[in-house]
Amino acid sequence: MAWIESTLSFLSPGWVGSLIGLAGLLAALIAYLCSRKRTSLSFAYLGEHLLGSDSASLPQGISVQYHGVDIPRLTRSIIVLWNNGENTILGSDVVEADQLRFCVGSDGELLSTSILKATRSVNDFKIKSPSAHAPNEAVVDFNYFDSGDGVVVEILHTSKSRQPDIKGTLRGLPNGLKSVGRMTRMPSPVKRAGPSRVFAIIASNITTWVPIFVGAAFILSAVFASPETLNAVLTFNLEQSNNAVMLMGGIYVLMGVISLYMFRRKHPKTLHVEALE
Incomplete structure (x- = not known):
């Protein structure tokens, strides 16, 4: 039947198996986090x-x-x-x-x-x-x-x-x-509004989230884009384009994750007070 053939054709590329495997790992991780019982x-x-x-x-x-x-x-x-x-x-x-x-x-x-x-x-x-x-x-x-x-x-x-x-x-x-x-002191955009403060907050968010989004875009393009598209964007060897884009995306994501980890709030939001800002 035509729909069976189209479905098999859609599932035949290698990225489908990788995506299913990644989804399975994420589901297992979420199930573990929801079911764990720690005393800490x-x-x-x-x-x-x-x-x-x-x-x-x-x-x-x-x-x-x-x-x-x-x-x-x-x-x-x-x-x-x-x-x-x-x-x-x-x-x-x-x-x-x-x-x-x-x-x-x-x-x-x-x-x-x-x-x-x-x-x-x-x-x-x-x-x-x-x-x-x-x-x-x-x-x-x-x-x-x-x-x-x-x-x-x-x-x-x-x-x-x-x-x-x-x-x-x-x-x-x-x-x-x-x-x-x-703890790292975090500025409050509401109580300390001002040109320099707002600029600092915007700059900190840019240095954290832009590398993550750019890196994710590189990774997704390496997984889903055709070799012709990658070759048009990069000057690498056609057979190595996917690996190069994947590596670049991983570096960008790592930069953003490190920034996010360093400036994360370590304590619960319910226990935040002005003295910690």
Whole structure:
């Protein structure tokens, strides 16, 4: 029959099999992501020296006091802590002998802590005051964290290090908490509108998405375009045109993916606050 012959003719090129295989891989990946059940508690941080620096104390003749006591420097660290898995994490999962706690460098002391944002009040996240024997640590407590639940905490301290840490042991997390590293400040086009800011945002999007789209166009043309078309566009050998276009497309896509990865938001959107911009 004519329609059977036309169907077989359409399915005969090699790219059809490749496309079906790629679709099968994508379907398997999506099925895995939707069905996985992980237990993961992650955190990201952002730090800056408000007064002083990491190499020296305040200049001679300048002094800053906190509750009447001189401090060598003032450092602000912001921590975003959230349930990055699918399983619920209970506060009772924290081991009593190694409680969950925020820590700054041993060369400083923790001055104050404040919760900038919490996903839900029923999580009942609390921060205790530092003890006399561990002034650089603050024990925390919570009721539970469902998937995506978390808090944003601001810590003022005197340590040279701007990078805070979270210590403690939780049942079901043999590898401990997962640090996703330092957060990248992202500009807000709504609250910081202006010619230079808008230009920066447009430029950052261009450097990220244009290479991806251009690379995808090269790859699709290498898969679907005829050799005559490729030969008209490129000056490569006719038999190597597809491979050359595919390679060029892969390079462009890789450039965009690297930019997208470097400037991605590491924390959940529900936990974004102005202090992170």
